Amino acid sequence: MTTMTVKGPRGRRPGAFRRGLRRNLTAYGFLCGALICFAFFSWYPMVREVLLSFQQTNFVDDPVWVGLENFRTVTEDSAFADAWLNTLAFTALALVFGYVIPFFAAIVLNELRHAKAYLRFIVYLPVMLPPAVGVLLFKWFYDPGAGLFNQILELAHLPALSWLDSTDTALISLVVVSTWMNLGTGTLIYLAALQSIPGELYEAAELDGAGLFKRIWHVTIPQTRLILLVMLLLQIVATMQVFIEPYLLTGGGPENSTLTVAYLMYQYAFNFGDFGAGGALGLMLMVVLMVFSAFYLRLSRDDQS
Structure with a gap:
């Protein structure tokens, strides 16, 4: 006598179907949690900023719609141009140091044969410090009297x-300061990319008589090109939003030489109490970064095709 086995939908056993459903529900549960966090901490603040940039409010009384008045306020401010120029200058300098130095630090770490784990820890140590601690540490280094850097200059x-x-x-x-604080993250990302390069490529380059710099130019950079492009975009987006360094070290001075867009936005909102103008300036920065990111990704995609 033949025993018939009852199967669920599409011929699967009922137990397998229930396990698959339970597994998918768990995955969707984690996905919903992530979406809720993004919606509450990222998407809602962005939507609120857009609305705020067209309002005049102190968060006590009812907001008043003022149209483009907040944008006129910030653009007519004499500090507006200084903030954008300083932000662009900071971004350019940060690319020279904060983008190039981690890459070559990763190359050096990748070539070492001893104490690699210890040196990786040393390089990543600044990232583990709270940002305020790292910035205040450099504030002592920069002290015009007993600061470490001036003591070194005095010895020399x-x-x-x-x-x-x-x-x-x-x-x-x-x-x-910014380069030192973020050096470890970029270095470890580049190091992971370098370790994925097949060793046969370097051996072939050495057989062809390529020196260290030729191997870097013809093997290392082409093989890590994708991660270099991604890190370039992330570096620009992050440095355009620089805030904590001017806030804790200089207060935007001297003579507005370190005033950035993010710090000017903070001043409007929390020093002047003009949250609408601060929101308008933040919206400008967000639009600039979105346009740049879209343009950059389009060029990168066209270059790869």
Whole structure:
């Protein structure tokens, strides 16, 4: 006598169907949790900022719609042009240091044969510090009196510098802080990309007589091209939003030489109490970054095809 087995939908056993349904429900549950977090902490603030940029409000009384008045307020401010120029200058300098140095640090770490784990920890250590701690540490380094950097200059019989009080050195001083604080993340990402390159490519290059720099140019950079493009975009987007360094070190001075768009937005909202103008400036920055990102991704896609 033949025993018939009852199957669920599409010929599957009922137990397998229930397990698959339960597994998918768990996955959808985690997905919903992530979507809720994104909606509450990312998407809602962006929508609220768009609305706020067209309103006049102190978050106590009912908001008043003012149209483009907030945009006129920020664009007519004499600090508006300084903030954008400083932000662009900071981004350019951060690309020179914060984008190039981690890549070559990763190459050096990848070539080492001893103490690699220890050196990776040393490089990544600044990332583990709270940002405020790292910035305040450099505030002591930059102290015009007993600061570490001026002590080093004194030992080298060089004149002391007013690192944060001079318009010539203030902005580059902030770039140094930002580069040091973010060096570890970029280095480890590049290091992971380097370790995925087949060793046969380097062996073939060596057999062809390629030196270190030729191997980097003809093997390392082409093989890590995708991650380099992604990191370039992330670097630009992050540095265009620089805030904590000017906030804690210079307050936008001296003479607005370190005033950035994000810090000016903070001043409008929390120092002047003009949340609408702060929202308008934030919306401008968001639109600029969105347009740049779309244009950059389009060029990258066309270049890869």
